[in-house]
Amino acid sequence: MDALVNKRIKQVLKGDKDAFAEIVDLYQHRLFQVCFRMLGNRHEAEDIAQEAFVRAFINIHTFDQKRKFSTWLYRIATNLCIDRIRKKKPDYYLDAEVRGTEGLDMYSQIAASDELPEEELMKLELQERIQYEISRLPDKYRSAIVLKYMEELSLQEISEILDLPLGTVKTRIHRGREALRKQLSRQPHI
Amino acid sequence: MNACPERIVHFMHEYLDGEISREHELELKSHLQSCEACQAHMHELSDVVAFVKGAAHIEAPNDFNHSVIARLPKEKSSAGVSKWLRRHPVLAAAAMFLLLMSSALFTNFNDEQQFSFTKQENVLVEGETVIIPEGQVVKGDLVVRNGDVQIDGELDGNLTIINGTAYMASTANVTGTSEEINEVFDWLWFHIKDGAKNVVSFFEKEDK
Ligand SMILES: [Zn+2]
Numbered sequence: 001m002d003a004l005v006n007k008r009i010k011q012v013l014k015g016d017k018d019a020f021a022e023i024v025d026l027y028q029h030r031l032f033q034v035c036f037r038m039l040g041n042r043h044e045a046e047d048i049a050q051e052a053f054v055r056a057f058i059n060i061h062t063f064d065q066k067r068k069f070s071t072w073l074y075r076i077a078t079n080l081c082i083d084r085i086r087k088k089k090p091d092y093y094l095d096a097e098v099r100g101t102e103g104l105d106m107y108s109q110i111a112a113s114d115e116l117p118e119e120e121l122m123k124l125e126l127q128e129r130i131q132y133e134i135s136r137l138p139d140k141y142r143s144a145i146v147l148k149y150m151e152e153l154s155l156q157e158i159s160e161i162l163d164l165p166l167g168t169v170k171t172r173i174h175r176g177r178e179a180l181r182k183q184l185s186r187q188p189h190i
Numbered sequence: 191m192n193a194c195p196e197r198i199v200h201f202m203h204e205y206l207d208g209e210i211s212r213e214h215e216l217e218l219k220s221h222l223q224s225c226e227a228c229q230a231h232m233h234e235l236s237d238v239v240a241f242v243k244g245a246a247h248i249e250a251p252n253d254f255n256h257s258v259i260a261r262l263p264k265e266k267s268s269a270g271v272s273k274w275l276r277r278h279p280v281l282a283a284a285a286m287f288l289l290l291m292s293s294a295l296f297t298n299f300n301d302e303q304q305f306s307f308t309k310q311e312n313v314l315v316e317g318e319t320v321i322i323p324e325g326q327v328v329k330g331d332l333v334v335r336n337g338d339v340q341i342d343g344e345l346d347g348n349l350t351i352i353n354g355t356a357y358m359a360s361t362a363n364v365t366g367t368s369e370e371i372n373e374v375f376d377w378l379w380f381h382i383k384d385g386a387k388n389v390v391s392f393f394e395k396e397d398k
Pocket residue numbers: 191194195198221225226227228229
């Protein structure tokens with residue numbers, strides 16, 4: 001796979017867009033999925049995943065072919081998603097963060113404000129419910145959880161994608177699991 | 191549960207990450223056997239993992255690939271543009287026609303890559319270099335495409351070099367403006383896209 005991808009990359013470097021279309025075919029579902037899970041909206045996910053590929057195309061000369069291409073692509077996509085999420089954040093969210101009250105309690109307070117009433121929650125299909133709970137995670141934990149459990153990547157790969165030390169990735173996954181545990185235990189079980 | 195050592199929860203996460211040492215695992219297991227609260231905690235965490243893993247795989251929409259390709263920037267390289275021109279023969283022909291119509295260019299070429307230049311008296315051509323010899327005066331504008339210019343004499347007019355370089359001798363003199371355009375294909379692309387009108391007006395301006 002890597003050999004094929006590197007061959008295509010060399011063709012793209014020579015200006016071959018058809019080779020790039022093949023690269024898009026190989027990774028489009030994975031990238032779209034990450035964006036969808038991060039943003040919770042197909043339309044936005046499509047826009048951001050496409051933008052990620054466009055940026056990869058423009059910057060392909062900066063990709064080090066000794067490394068894994070998917071890691072590089074995921075990194076572009078998650079950065080774009082996080083930017084998009086931060087732009088959408090209401091002010092109170094930002095203020096809370098500035099005050100340094102980082103941690104689960106602050107997040108659950110905020111999450112509580114847009115919590116669905118119990119009867120609405122019961123109407124959600126399992127898949128909707130999963131997406132709803134994921135979307136209530138703070139973006140730091142969300143990206144780690146999505147990469148780990150939905151993209152099924154190793155902690156090492158996640159650390160490269162998010163450009164964070166391995167220890168930080170582990171902490172985020174732990175906190176993400178705890179946050180989900182609290183979210184799920186406060187509400188009727190599925 | 192408050193009485194339980196904090197490290198127990200930490201061990202739970204190590205366990206879920208598949209990175210727990212034998213020692214920690216033994217401690218975790220013996221604690222869970224004797225503590226219902228932690229047992230429940232461990233269960234809930236395992237449920238969380240199963241819950242998240244239950245997410246369906248999501249696929250990109252059918253037209254995703256096409257939309258990406260359509261969003262790619264137009265190439266700067268001439269290769270990309272000639273490819274585009276090949277794919278759009280009608281527009282390419284229209285563009286060529288407009289180029290050929292412009293009397294400023296010596297029109298004996300079939301392909302946008304070829305060397306061409308304004309017909310002027312007193313100029314010499316060596317290979318793909320247009321030379322204004324020392325002591326000669328060329329009156330009027332000079333446009334050179336895909337070639338170089340060496341000016342040893344005088345040019346009484348504007349000099350435009352598209353995809354080439356001007357070499358000026360110490361004796362050289364250009365009375366008008368001197369301009370090197372090395373991104374002609376970008377320019378061409380832009381004007382074709384913007385419609386034939388712009389191509390015409392560009393040449394009208396060039397021709398003055
Ligand atoms: Zn305990």
